[in-house]
Amino acid sequence: MEKSKNQLITExxxxxxxxxxxxxxxxxxxxxxxxxNWIEQFFDVKVEGINSSRVRTRRKTKSSSNSTSKKKMITRLQSNYFIPLFLN
Structure with a gap:
């Protein structure tokens, strides 16, 4: 199972x-x-906490509307650790 799809870069x-x-x-x-557990093993860091939320996306077409659900997680690391950006 793919754990992390990508890092989210927004303002x-x-x-x-x-x-x-x-x-x-x-x-x-x-x-x-x-x-x-996955972030700590993959990036070799220590996680202090995680917040998660589901993000609904709506896509409208002429005949119907579809809604999909995505999950977003904000990971807070301990002060001495960091994750490099743009790993892909």
Whole structure:
């Protein structure tokens, strides 16, 4: 299962970097504990906390409207750690 789809780069996520917080789009079935363990192992960092939210996206067409759900997680790292941007 793919855990992290990509790092999210927006104005808000860039502001959060100043507080050592990183934003990711993740698999919608992923739990906070699974995400914490994966980030700590993959990036070799220590996670202080994680906030998650579901983001609904609506796509309208002439015949119908579809809505999809994505999950966004904001990961707060301990002060001595960081994650490099643009890993892909």
């Amino acid at each position: 808000k996520s860039i502001r959060l970097l100043q507080r050592n917080q990183y934003t990711f789009h993740v698999d919608s079935k992923l739990t906070k504990t699974e995400m914490k």
